[in-house]
Structures are given as C-alpha cells and as structure tokens.
Amino acid sequence: QVQLQESGPGLVKPSQTLSLTCTVSGGSISSGGYFWTWIRQHPGKGLEWIGYIYHSGTSYYNPSLKSRATISVDTSKNQFSLKLNSVTAADTAVYYCARGATHAQSNAEYFQQWGQGTLVTVAS
Amino acid sequence: DIQMTQSPSSLSASVGDRVTITCRASQSIGVYLNWYVQTPGNAPKLLIYAASRLQSGVPSRFSGSGSGPEFTLTISSLQPEDSATYYCQQSFGTPYTFGQGTKLGIK
Numbered sequence: 001q002v003q004l005q006e007s008g009p010g011l012v013k014p015s016q017t018l019s020l021t022c023t024v025s026g027g028s029i030s031s032g033g034y035f036w037t038w039i040r041q042h043p044g045k046g047l048e049w050i051g052y053i054y055h056s057g058t059s060y061y062n063p064s065l066k067s068r069a070t071i072s073v074d075t076s077k078n079q080f081s082l083k084l085n086s087v088t089a090a091d092t093a094v095y096y097c098a099r100g101a102t103h104a105q106s107n108a109e110y111f112q113q114w115g116q117g118t119l120v121t122v123a124s
Numbered sequence: 125d126i127q128m129t130q131s132p133s134s135l136s137a138s139v140g141d142r143v144t145i146t147c148r149a150s151q152s153i154g155v156y157l158n159w160y161v162q163t164p165g166n167a168p169k170l171l172i173y174a175a176s177r178l179q180s181g182v183p184s185r186f187s188g189s190g191s192g193p194e195f196t197l198t199i200s201s202l203q204p205e206d207s208a209t210y211y212c213q214q215s216f217g218t219p220y221t222f223g224q225g226t227k228l229g230i231k
Contacts, residue, residue, distance in 0.1 A: 047160075047168065047211060049220040062219040096167055103174040109215040110158040110173035117167050 002027035004097050004115035012091075012122050018084040022097030022115060029078045030055045035100040036080040037111060038071060040093040048093075052100055053080060087122045094119050126150050126214050130223035138231045143199040145226045147212035152192045156216040159188055159197045162225075163208045171210075172197065204230055 008020035022036070029036065037052040051061035053071045061069050065084070073080040084091060095118055098111040127150035137143050147157065155175035160168040170179045172188035175195055185200045199206055207230045212223040 046224050047213070047222040049218075049222070060218050064219065103177060106155050106174045108154075108156045108158070108174035109220075110170060111160070111168075111213070112170055112173075112179070114167040114169065 002099060002113050004099060004113060006095060006097050006115045006118040008118060008120070010119060010121060012087055012120060013124050014088055014122055015086055018082070018087050018091060018120055018122070020082045020095055020097075020118065020120070022080050022082075024078045024080075024099070027099075028075075029073060029080065030075045033102065034112075035109070036071070036073060037098045037100050038069075038082045039096045039098060039111070039114075041096070041117070042090075042093045050082065050084075050095075089122050092120065092122045125219055126153065126216060126221055128212055128214055128221050128223040130210075130212055130226045132226060133224065134227040134229070136229040136231050137202050139202055139204060141202045143202050143206075143228065145197045145210055145212075145228075147190075147195045147197070147223050149193045149195075149214055149216075151216075153214045153216035155191050156214055157188075157190070157195045158213045158215060159186075160211045160213065161206075161208045162211065168211060202230070206230075 003025045005023045012018045035052045038050040053059040059071050070083045097115045099113040101112040129148045131146045157175045159172040162168040176188045187198045209225045209227045
C-alpha cells in the first residue's frame with residue numbers, strides 16, 4: 001500500500017516562499033499510470049486543487065494561484081515538491097499531497113491516496 | 125471553472141437510515157465525478173470514482189450514481205462511523221474543483 005508523507009516548515013513569513021515535500025513509500029513515483037498532486041484546505045473550509053505533475057515532469061496548475069506555484073519531482077528520492085512564492089495570510093492552509101490515478105475505461109481521474117496533511121501558517 | 129454545488133450543506137439522520145447527498149455541476153461532466161469523505165483532523169479519503177465505481181475497501185453500503193450535471197452519493201444504511209463531511213469533485217477539466225461539502229451527523 002503506497003503511503004505519502006508531507007514535510008516542510010509549519011510557519012512561513014509573508015512574501016516568502018512556501019516549500020513542501022511529499023515522500024512516497026511503498027511504490028515508485030516513476031511507475032506509470034499515476035500523477036502526483038497537491039491540494040490545500042483553508043482552516044474550516046473546503047478543498048482547493050493546486051496542481052499535479054507526472055513523473056515525466058509535465059505539470060498542470062490552478063490558474064487561481066496566478067503562476068505562484070511550481071511542482072517538481074525527484075525520482076531518485078521518490079519525492080515530489082511544491083513551491084509557492086509570494087505567500088500571504090490567504091495561503092495559510094493544510095496542504096495535502098496525493099497520488100492520482102486514472103480509470104482505464106472512462107479515463108476519469110481521481111485522487112486515490114492522500115498524505116495526512118501539514119498545516120502551514122503564513123505570519124510574521 | 126466548473127462549479128460544484130452540493131445539497132444539503134448539512135443533515136442529520138438516524139442509524140439505519142438511507143441517506144442521499146446530491147452534487148450538481150455547472151456544466152455536463154459525463155462521469156468525471158468523485159466522492160470523498162473526511163473526518164475531523166484527517167485527510168479526505170476516496171469513496172467513489174468515475175461517478176459509480178466503489179474504491180477498494182469501501183463498504184458496499186456506499187454507492188454513487190448519475191452523469192452529466194447531477195450526481196448522488198447514497199448510504200444505504202447509515203452507521204455511526206459515517207458521521208463526517210462528504211465532498212464531490214469533478215475531473216472533467218482543470219482546474220479540478222470540489223463541492224463545498226456536506227456535513228453528515230448522527231441523530
């Protein structure tokens with residue numbers, strides 16, 4: 001059973017860059033058929049998709065983040081990462097990494113396995 | 125962006141009840157609809173994908189149906205451990221979006 005674990009600073013100052021890493025265990029990030037995703041949840045609120053990346057490096061992002069987000073993958077460490085620059089208090093949230101999969105018959109994509117999440121607070 | 129609207133926003137039901145949650149997309153999304161459940165302090169967990177496919181390990185009392193713009197998640201016989209918040213999510217097009225959540229309580 002694949003497991004995902006987020007890590008990174010819990011406190012980031014305004015205007016700085018938020019950096020998180022997701023370590024994947026129990027499976028190779030290089031194995032085909034999956035994509036690697038970041039999702040966040042503002043305190044007491046709903047879920048917001050940030051973006052995802054394939055092991056090839058192809059990535060897609062939510063335009064609402066106005067190009068502040070970058071997702072990268074390090075297959076040698078079996079990790080993928082999120083960088084979000086120019087953060088403000090509005091970026092305070094629990095950040096989840098997740099493994100995405102595709103249903104072969106319908107081509108529907110879904111978030112199959114999630115990390116436990118990590119709270120990042122933006123404050124001076 | 126595709127807007128996802130869930131109803132109701134909250135509900136309370138008794139153990140053994142049949143419970144239905146509805147999710148409506150702002151446009152037709154085929155079967156590109158997933159359901160997740162989240163309990164306080166925990167990550168969301170996948171229940172249903174591609175509108176009606178039960179994720180491995182999920183109890184069979186959960187089922188999903190629908191296509192196009194309207195979908196339902198049904199719990200056939202509510203159990204105490206089903207008290208949680210349920211989210212729908214569309215994967216028809218990026219940015220992927222979620223419903224606002226339905227908080228289900230036990231009477």
